[in-house]
Amino acid sequence: MRGIFDRTSALDNAMRQFDRAAEILELTPNQIAMIKEPRRVTQARLPVQMDNGQIKVFTGYRVQHNVARGPAKGGVRFHPKVTLDEVNALALWMTYKCAVVDIPMGGGKGGVVVDPKELSAGELERLARRYFAELIDVFGDGRDIPAPDVNTGPQVMAWFMDTFSMHTKMFRPEVVTGKPLELGGSLGRETATADGVVICIKEACEHLNLDLKTATVAVQGFGNVGGYSALNLYNEGCRVIGLSDDTGAFVAEDGFDLPRVREYTQSRKGKLAGVENAFEGVRRLEDPQELLELPVDILVPAALENQIDGENAPRIRARLIAEGANGPLTTEADDILDEKGVLVIPDILCNAGGVTVSYLEWVQNRMGYAWTAERVQEDLDRIMKAAFASVLKTHLERNIPLRVAAFVVAIERVTRASELRGLYA
Numbered sequence: 001m002r003g004i005f006d007r008t009s010a011l012d013n014a015m016r017q018f019d020r021a022a023e024i025l026e027l028t029p030n031q032i033a034m035i036k037e038p039r040r041v042t043q044a045r046l047p048v049q050m051d052n053g054q055i056k057v058f059t060g061y062r063v064q065h066n067v068a069r070g071p072a073k074g075g076v077r078f079h080p081k082v083t084l085d086e087v088n089a090l091a092l093w094m095t096y097k098c099a100v101v102d103i104p105m106g107g108g109k110g111g112v113v114v115d116p117k118e119l120s121a122g123e124l125e126r127l128a129r130r131y132f133a134e135l136i137d138v139f140g141d142g143r144d145i146p147a148p149d150v151n152t153g154p155q156v157m158a159w160f161m162d163t164f165s166m167h168t169k170m171f172r173p174e175v176v177t178g179k180p181l182e183l184g185g186s187l188g189r190e191t192a193t194a195d196g197v198v199i200c201i202k203e204a205c206e207h208l209n210l211d212l213k214t215a216t217v218a219v220q221g222f223g224n225v226g227g228y229s230a231l232n233l234y235n236e237g238c239r240v241i242g243l244s245d246d247t248g249a250f251v252a253e254d255g256f257d258l259p260r261v262r263e264y265t266q267s268r269k270g271k272l273a274g275v276e277n278a279f280e281g282v283r284r285l286e287d288p289q290e291l292l293e294l295p296v297d298i299l300v301p302a303a304l305e306n307q308i309d310g311e312n313a314p315r316i317r318a319r320l321i322a323e324g325a326n327g328p329l330t331t332e333a334d335d336i337l338d339e340k341g342v343l344v345i346p347d348i349l350c351n352a353g354g355v356t357v358s359y360l361e362w363v364q365n366r367m368g369y370a371w372t373a374e375r376v377q378e379d380l381d382r383i384m385k386a387a388f389a390s391v392l393k394t395h396l397e398r399n400i401p402l403r404v405a406a407f408v409v410a411i412e413r414v415t416r417a418s419e420l421r422g423l424y425a
Contacts, residue, residue, distance in 0.1 A: 009330070010305045011089040016331045018092065021407030024400065027415065034418045035095075035411065038088055040064040044134040046112065048127045051120050058114050060131045062138050062146075065091035065107035068417040071142050072108030073098060073355060075149025075178075076131070076156075082111035093326055094355065097348040099410035101387040103359040108144050110135075116151045128152075128159040136167055141174040141366065147358050148178040158183055174365035177358035186361035188376035189354075193324070194228030195377070196353015198236065199384040200345045201298060201322050207392060208320065208343060216296040218242030218318070220249075221303030222272055225324045225351065227262065229300050234258035238298070242291045245303075247273035249288035252281050293317060301328035308333045316342065323347035338401045346403035348410065349391055356383050 015036075022032055046058040061084055064072040074094040087109045095107025112131055116124055138144050139160075148157055161176045161183060173184030181187070188195070205212050217238045219230040222245040230240050239255035250272060257279070264278055265271060276282045285291060292299065292308060295317045301307050302324030308316060310332030321337070321344045323329065329337070329344065337344055360379055364370055395405035 010327050011085040011092075013306070013327055013330055014089040014092045017403065017407055018096075018411070020331075020404050021411050024398065024404065024408055025411060025415075027411070031415050031419075035066055035068070035414050038063050038065045038091055039067060040138075041084070041088070042135060042138055043084065044131070046127065046130045046134055048123065048130055050123055058112055058127060058130075060110070060112045060134065061087045062110040062135050062144070063087050063091040063108060064138070064144055065109075066095040066414060066418075067106040067143075068414055068421055069099060070104035070106055071140075072144040073105040073147070073177075073358065074108035074110065075147045076110035076112070076152055076160075077149035078112050078114050078116045078127075078151040078156075080113060080115040082113045087111050090326060093348055095414060096407055096410035097352045097355055098359075099413040100348050100391065100406050101352045101356050101383050102390075102413065103356060103383070105145075105355070105359060108146070109149075110146055111149075124156075125159055128156045129163045132160045132163040133167070136164065139164065139175055141172070141362070145174075145358075145362060146176055147355075154178060154180040154185060157185075174362055177361045179361075184361070184365050184370075186357055186364055186376060187371070187373040188380065189357050189361060190224070191228045191232075192357035192380060193225045193351050193354035194232055195380060196356065196384050197225065197229045197300065197302075197322055197324050197350055198232040199353070199381060200350045200388055201233070201300075201320070202236070203385060203388040203392075204320055204322070204343060204345055205298075210297060210320065213237035215239070215298055216241050216255075217298045217300065218291055218294045218296045219300040219302060219324075220244050220291055220307065220328075221301070221325065222265065223270070223302070225354075226300065226302035227265075227270075229302060229322075229324055230256075231258045231262060233298070233300075241296060242294045243272060243275075244285075244288050244291045245270075245272045247271045249285040249291040250275050251283050251285060251291075251294065252279070254281055256282070298322065300324050304328070306330055308337075310336065313337055314340075316340075318342060321345065323350045326351065334401060334403060344402055345388075346406045349387055349402070349406045352387065353380055353384060356380055 042062045091109035098105040179185040217240045276284045293315045299318035305327040307328045309330040313333035313336035
């Protein structure tokens with residue numbers, strides 16, 4: 001894969017995407033001042049006692065980009081390459097991701113600069129609790145609701161929730177989403193992002209008159225989003241011929257047997273390494289980036305930012321790109337692919353299934369009533385289809401790329417909410 005996490009570029013990319021839509025909408029300087037920059041940026045030093053008794057200080061961030069339409073919403077990632085620029089970019093995307101699917105939430109994002117693989121279970125828990133405790137004035141069910149992200153998951157969310165509950169002396173599951181089911185998590189949350197990706201792909205294929213049952217697919221990234229997206233597309237009848245993760249990229253011309261591949265990776269810490277030796281007809285690509293350039297109908301980049309740029313975009317042969325990851329295409333790539341006639345389902349729409357079900361989890365927690373998996377899936381399907389239809393309508397009426405159309409739809413909603421609320425003096 002391309003260089004890991006070019007953070008400054010991610011923020012620059014997000015700002016360019018915003019600017020393109022703002023220009024089409026002819027926003028005034030006052031309107032831009034209200035909705036472009038983050039409203040609150042918090043940086044904290046997090047002292048944690050390690051198992052050997054030494055105190056180590058970590059750096060943590062939380063950015064609330066915009067809360068005009070509701071409380072901030074967004075994940076917290078633990079990664080050694082986390083920077084404030086990256087968190088700012090992701091918070092901006094979250095504002096417009098929530099707006100494009102029309103859920104009453106704003107954009108937030110958090111991160112801690114740490115390699116969690118270097119921590120014991122006890123050290124990880126102490127770090128998670130310290131992060132939440134240091135920022136406890138930022139969080140709250142009407143203020144800012146975090147969720148899992150890179151290297152965090154239900155267990156970390158359980159520690160977050162318990163830390164808040166202990167401080168307030170009340171059981172407060174609604175302050176965090178992505179929790180274990182036993183603590184108020186929602187059915188359907190684990191697969192929600194991938195489910196949303198596939199809903200968007202199906203809607204796009206209908207628009208393009210592309211038959212899923214004859215379509216070929218390549219998926220970059222085999223984590224939660226990429227893995228479930230590949231499986232869901234396989235179940236829809238697609239021939240998934242390309243898969244990759246951080247251990248390499250692999251091709252099977254006749255298609256991967258996804259249930260068997262997932263069974264294989266589950267016994268190997270979720271990794272694809274060695275899959276070419278385990279299954280007949282599978283070969284390993286010398287350069288993992290070649291996966292993006294395979295001659296497929298549908299490409300799902302579900303790994304890192306900035307994977308397709310001005311350099312490799314001319315070699316992309318997919319007809320449809322569904323962004324499972326945040327920011328996998330640069331604005332230069334967008335221009336090239338648009339000229340080539342490639343339809344790109346943008347991240348703020350395509351991977352919004354996760355935040356949508358997070359919102360549904362928050363609603364259930366506030367009601368004190370858990371829904372069935374069928375009810376959650378029904379709401380997710382309805383919300384994602386309505387969002388796609390709104391973006392597609394704007395795309396066709398204004399003759400602009402889907403990404404710009406998604407930002408136009410979202411920015412109009414955030415601007416309207418900001419103007420209706422006005423400025424508290």
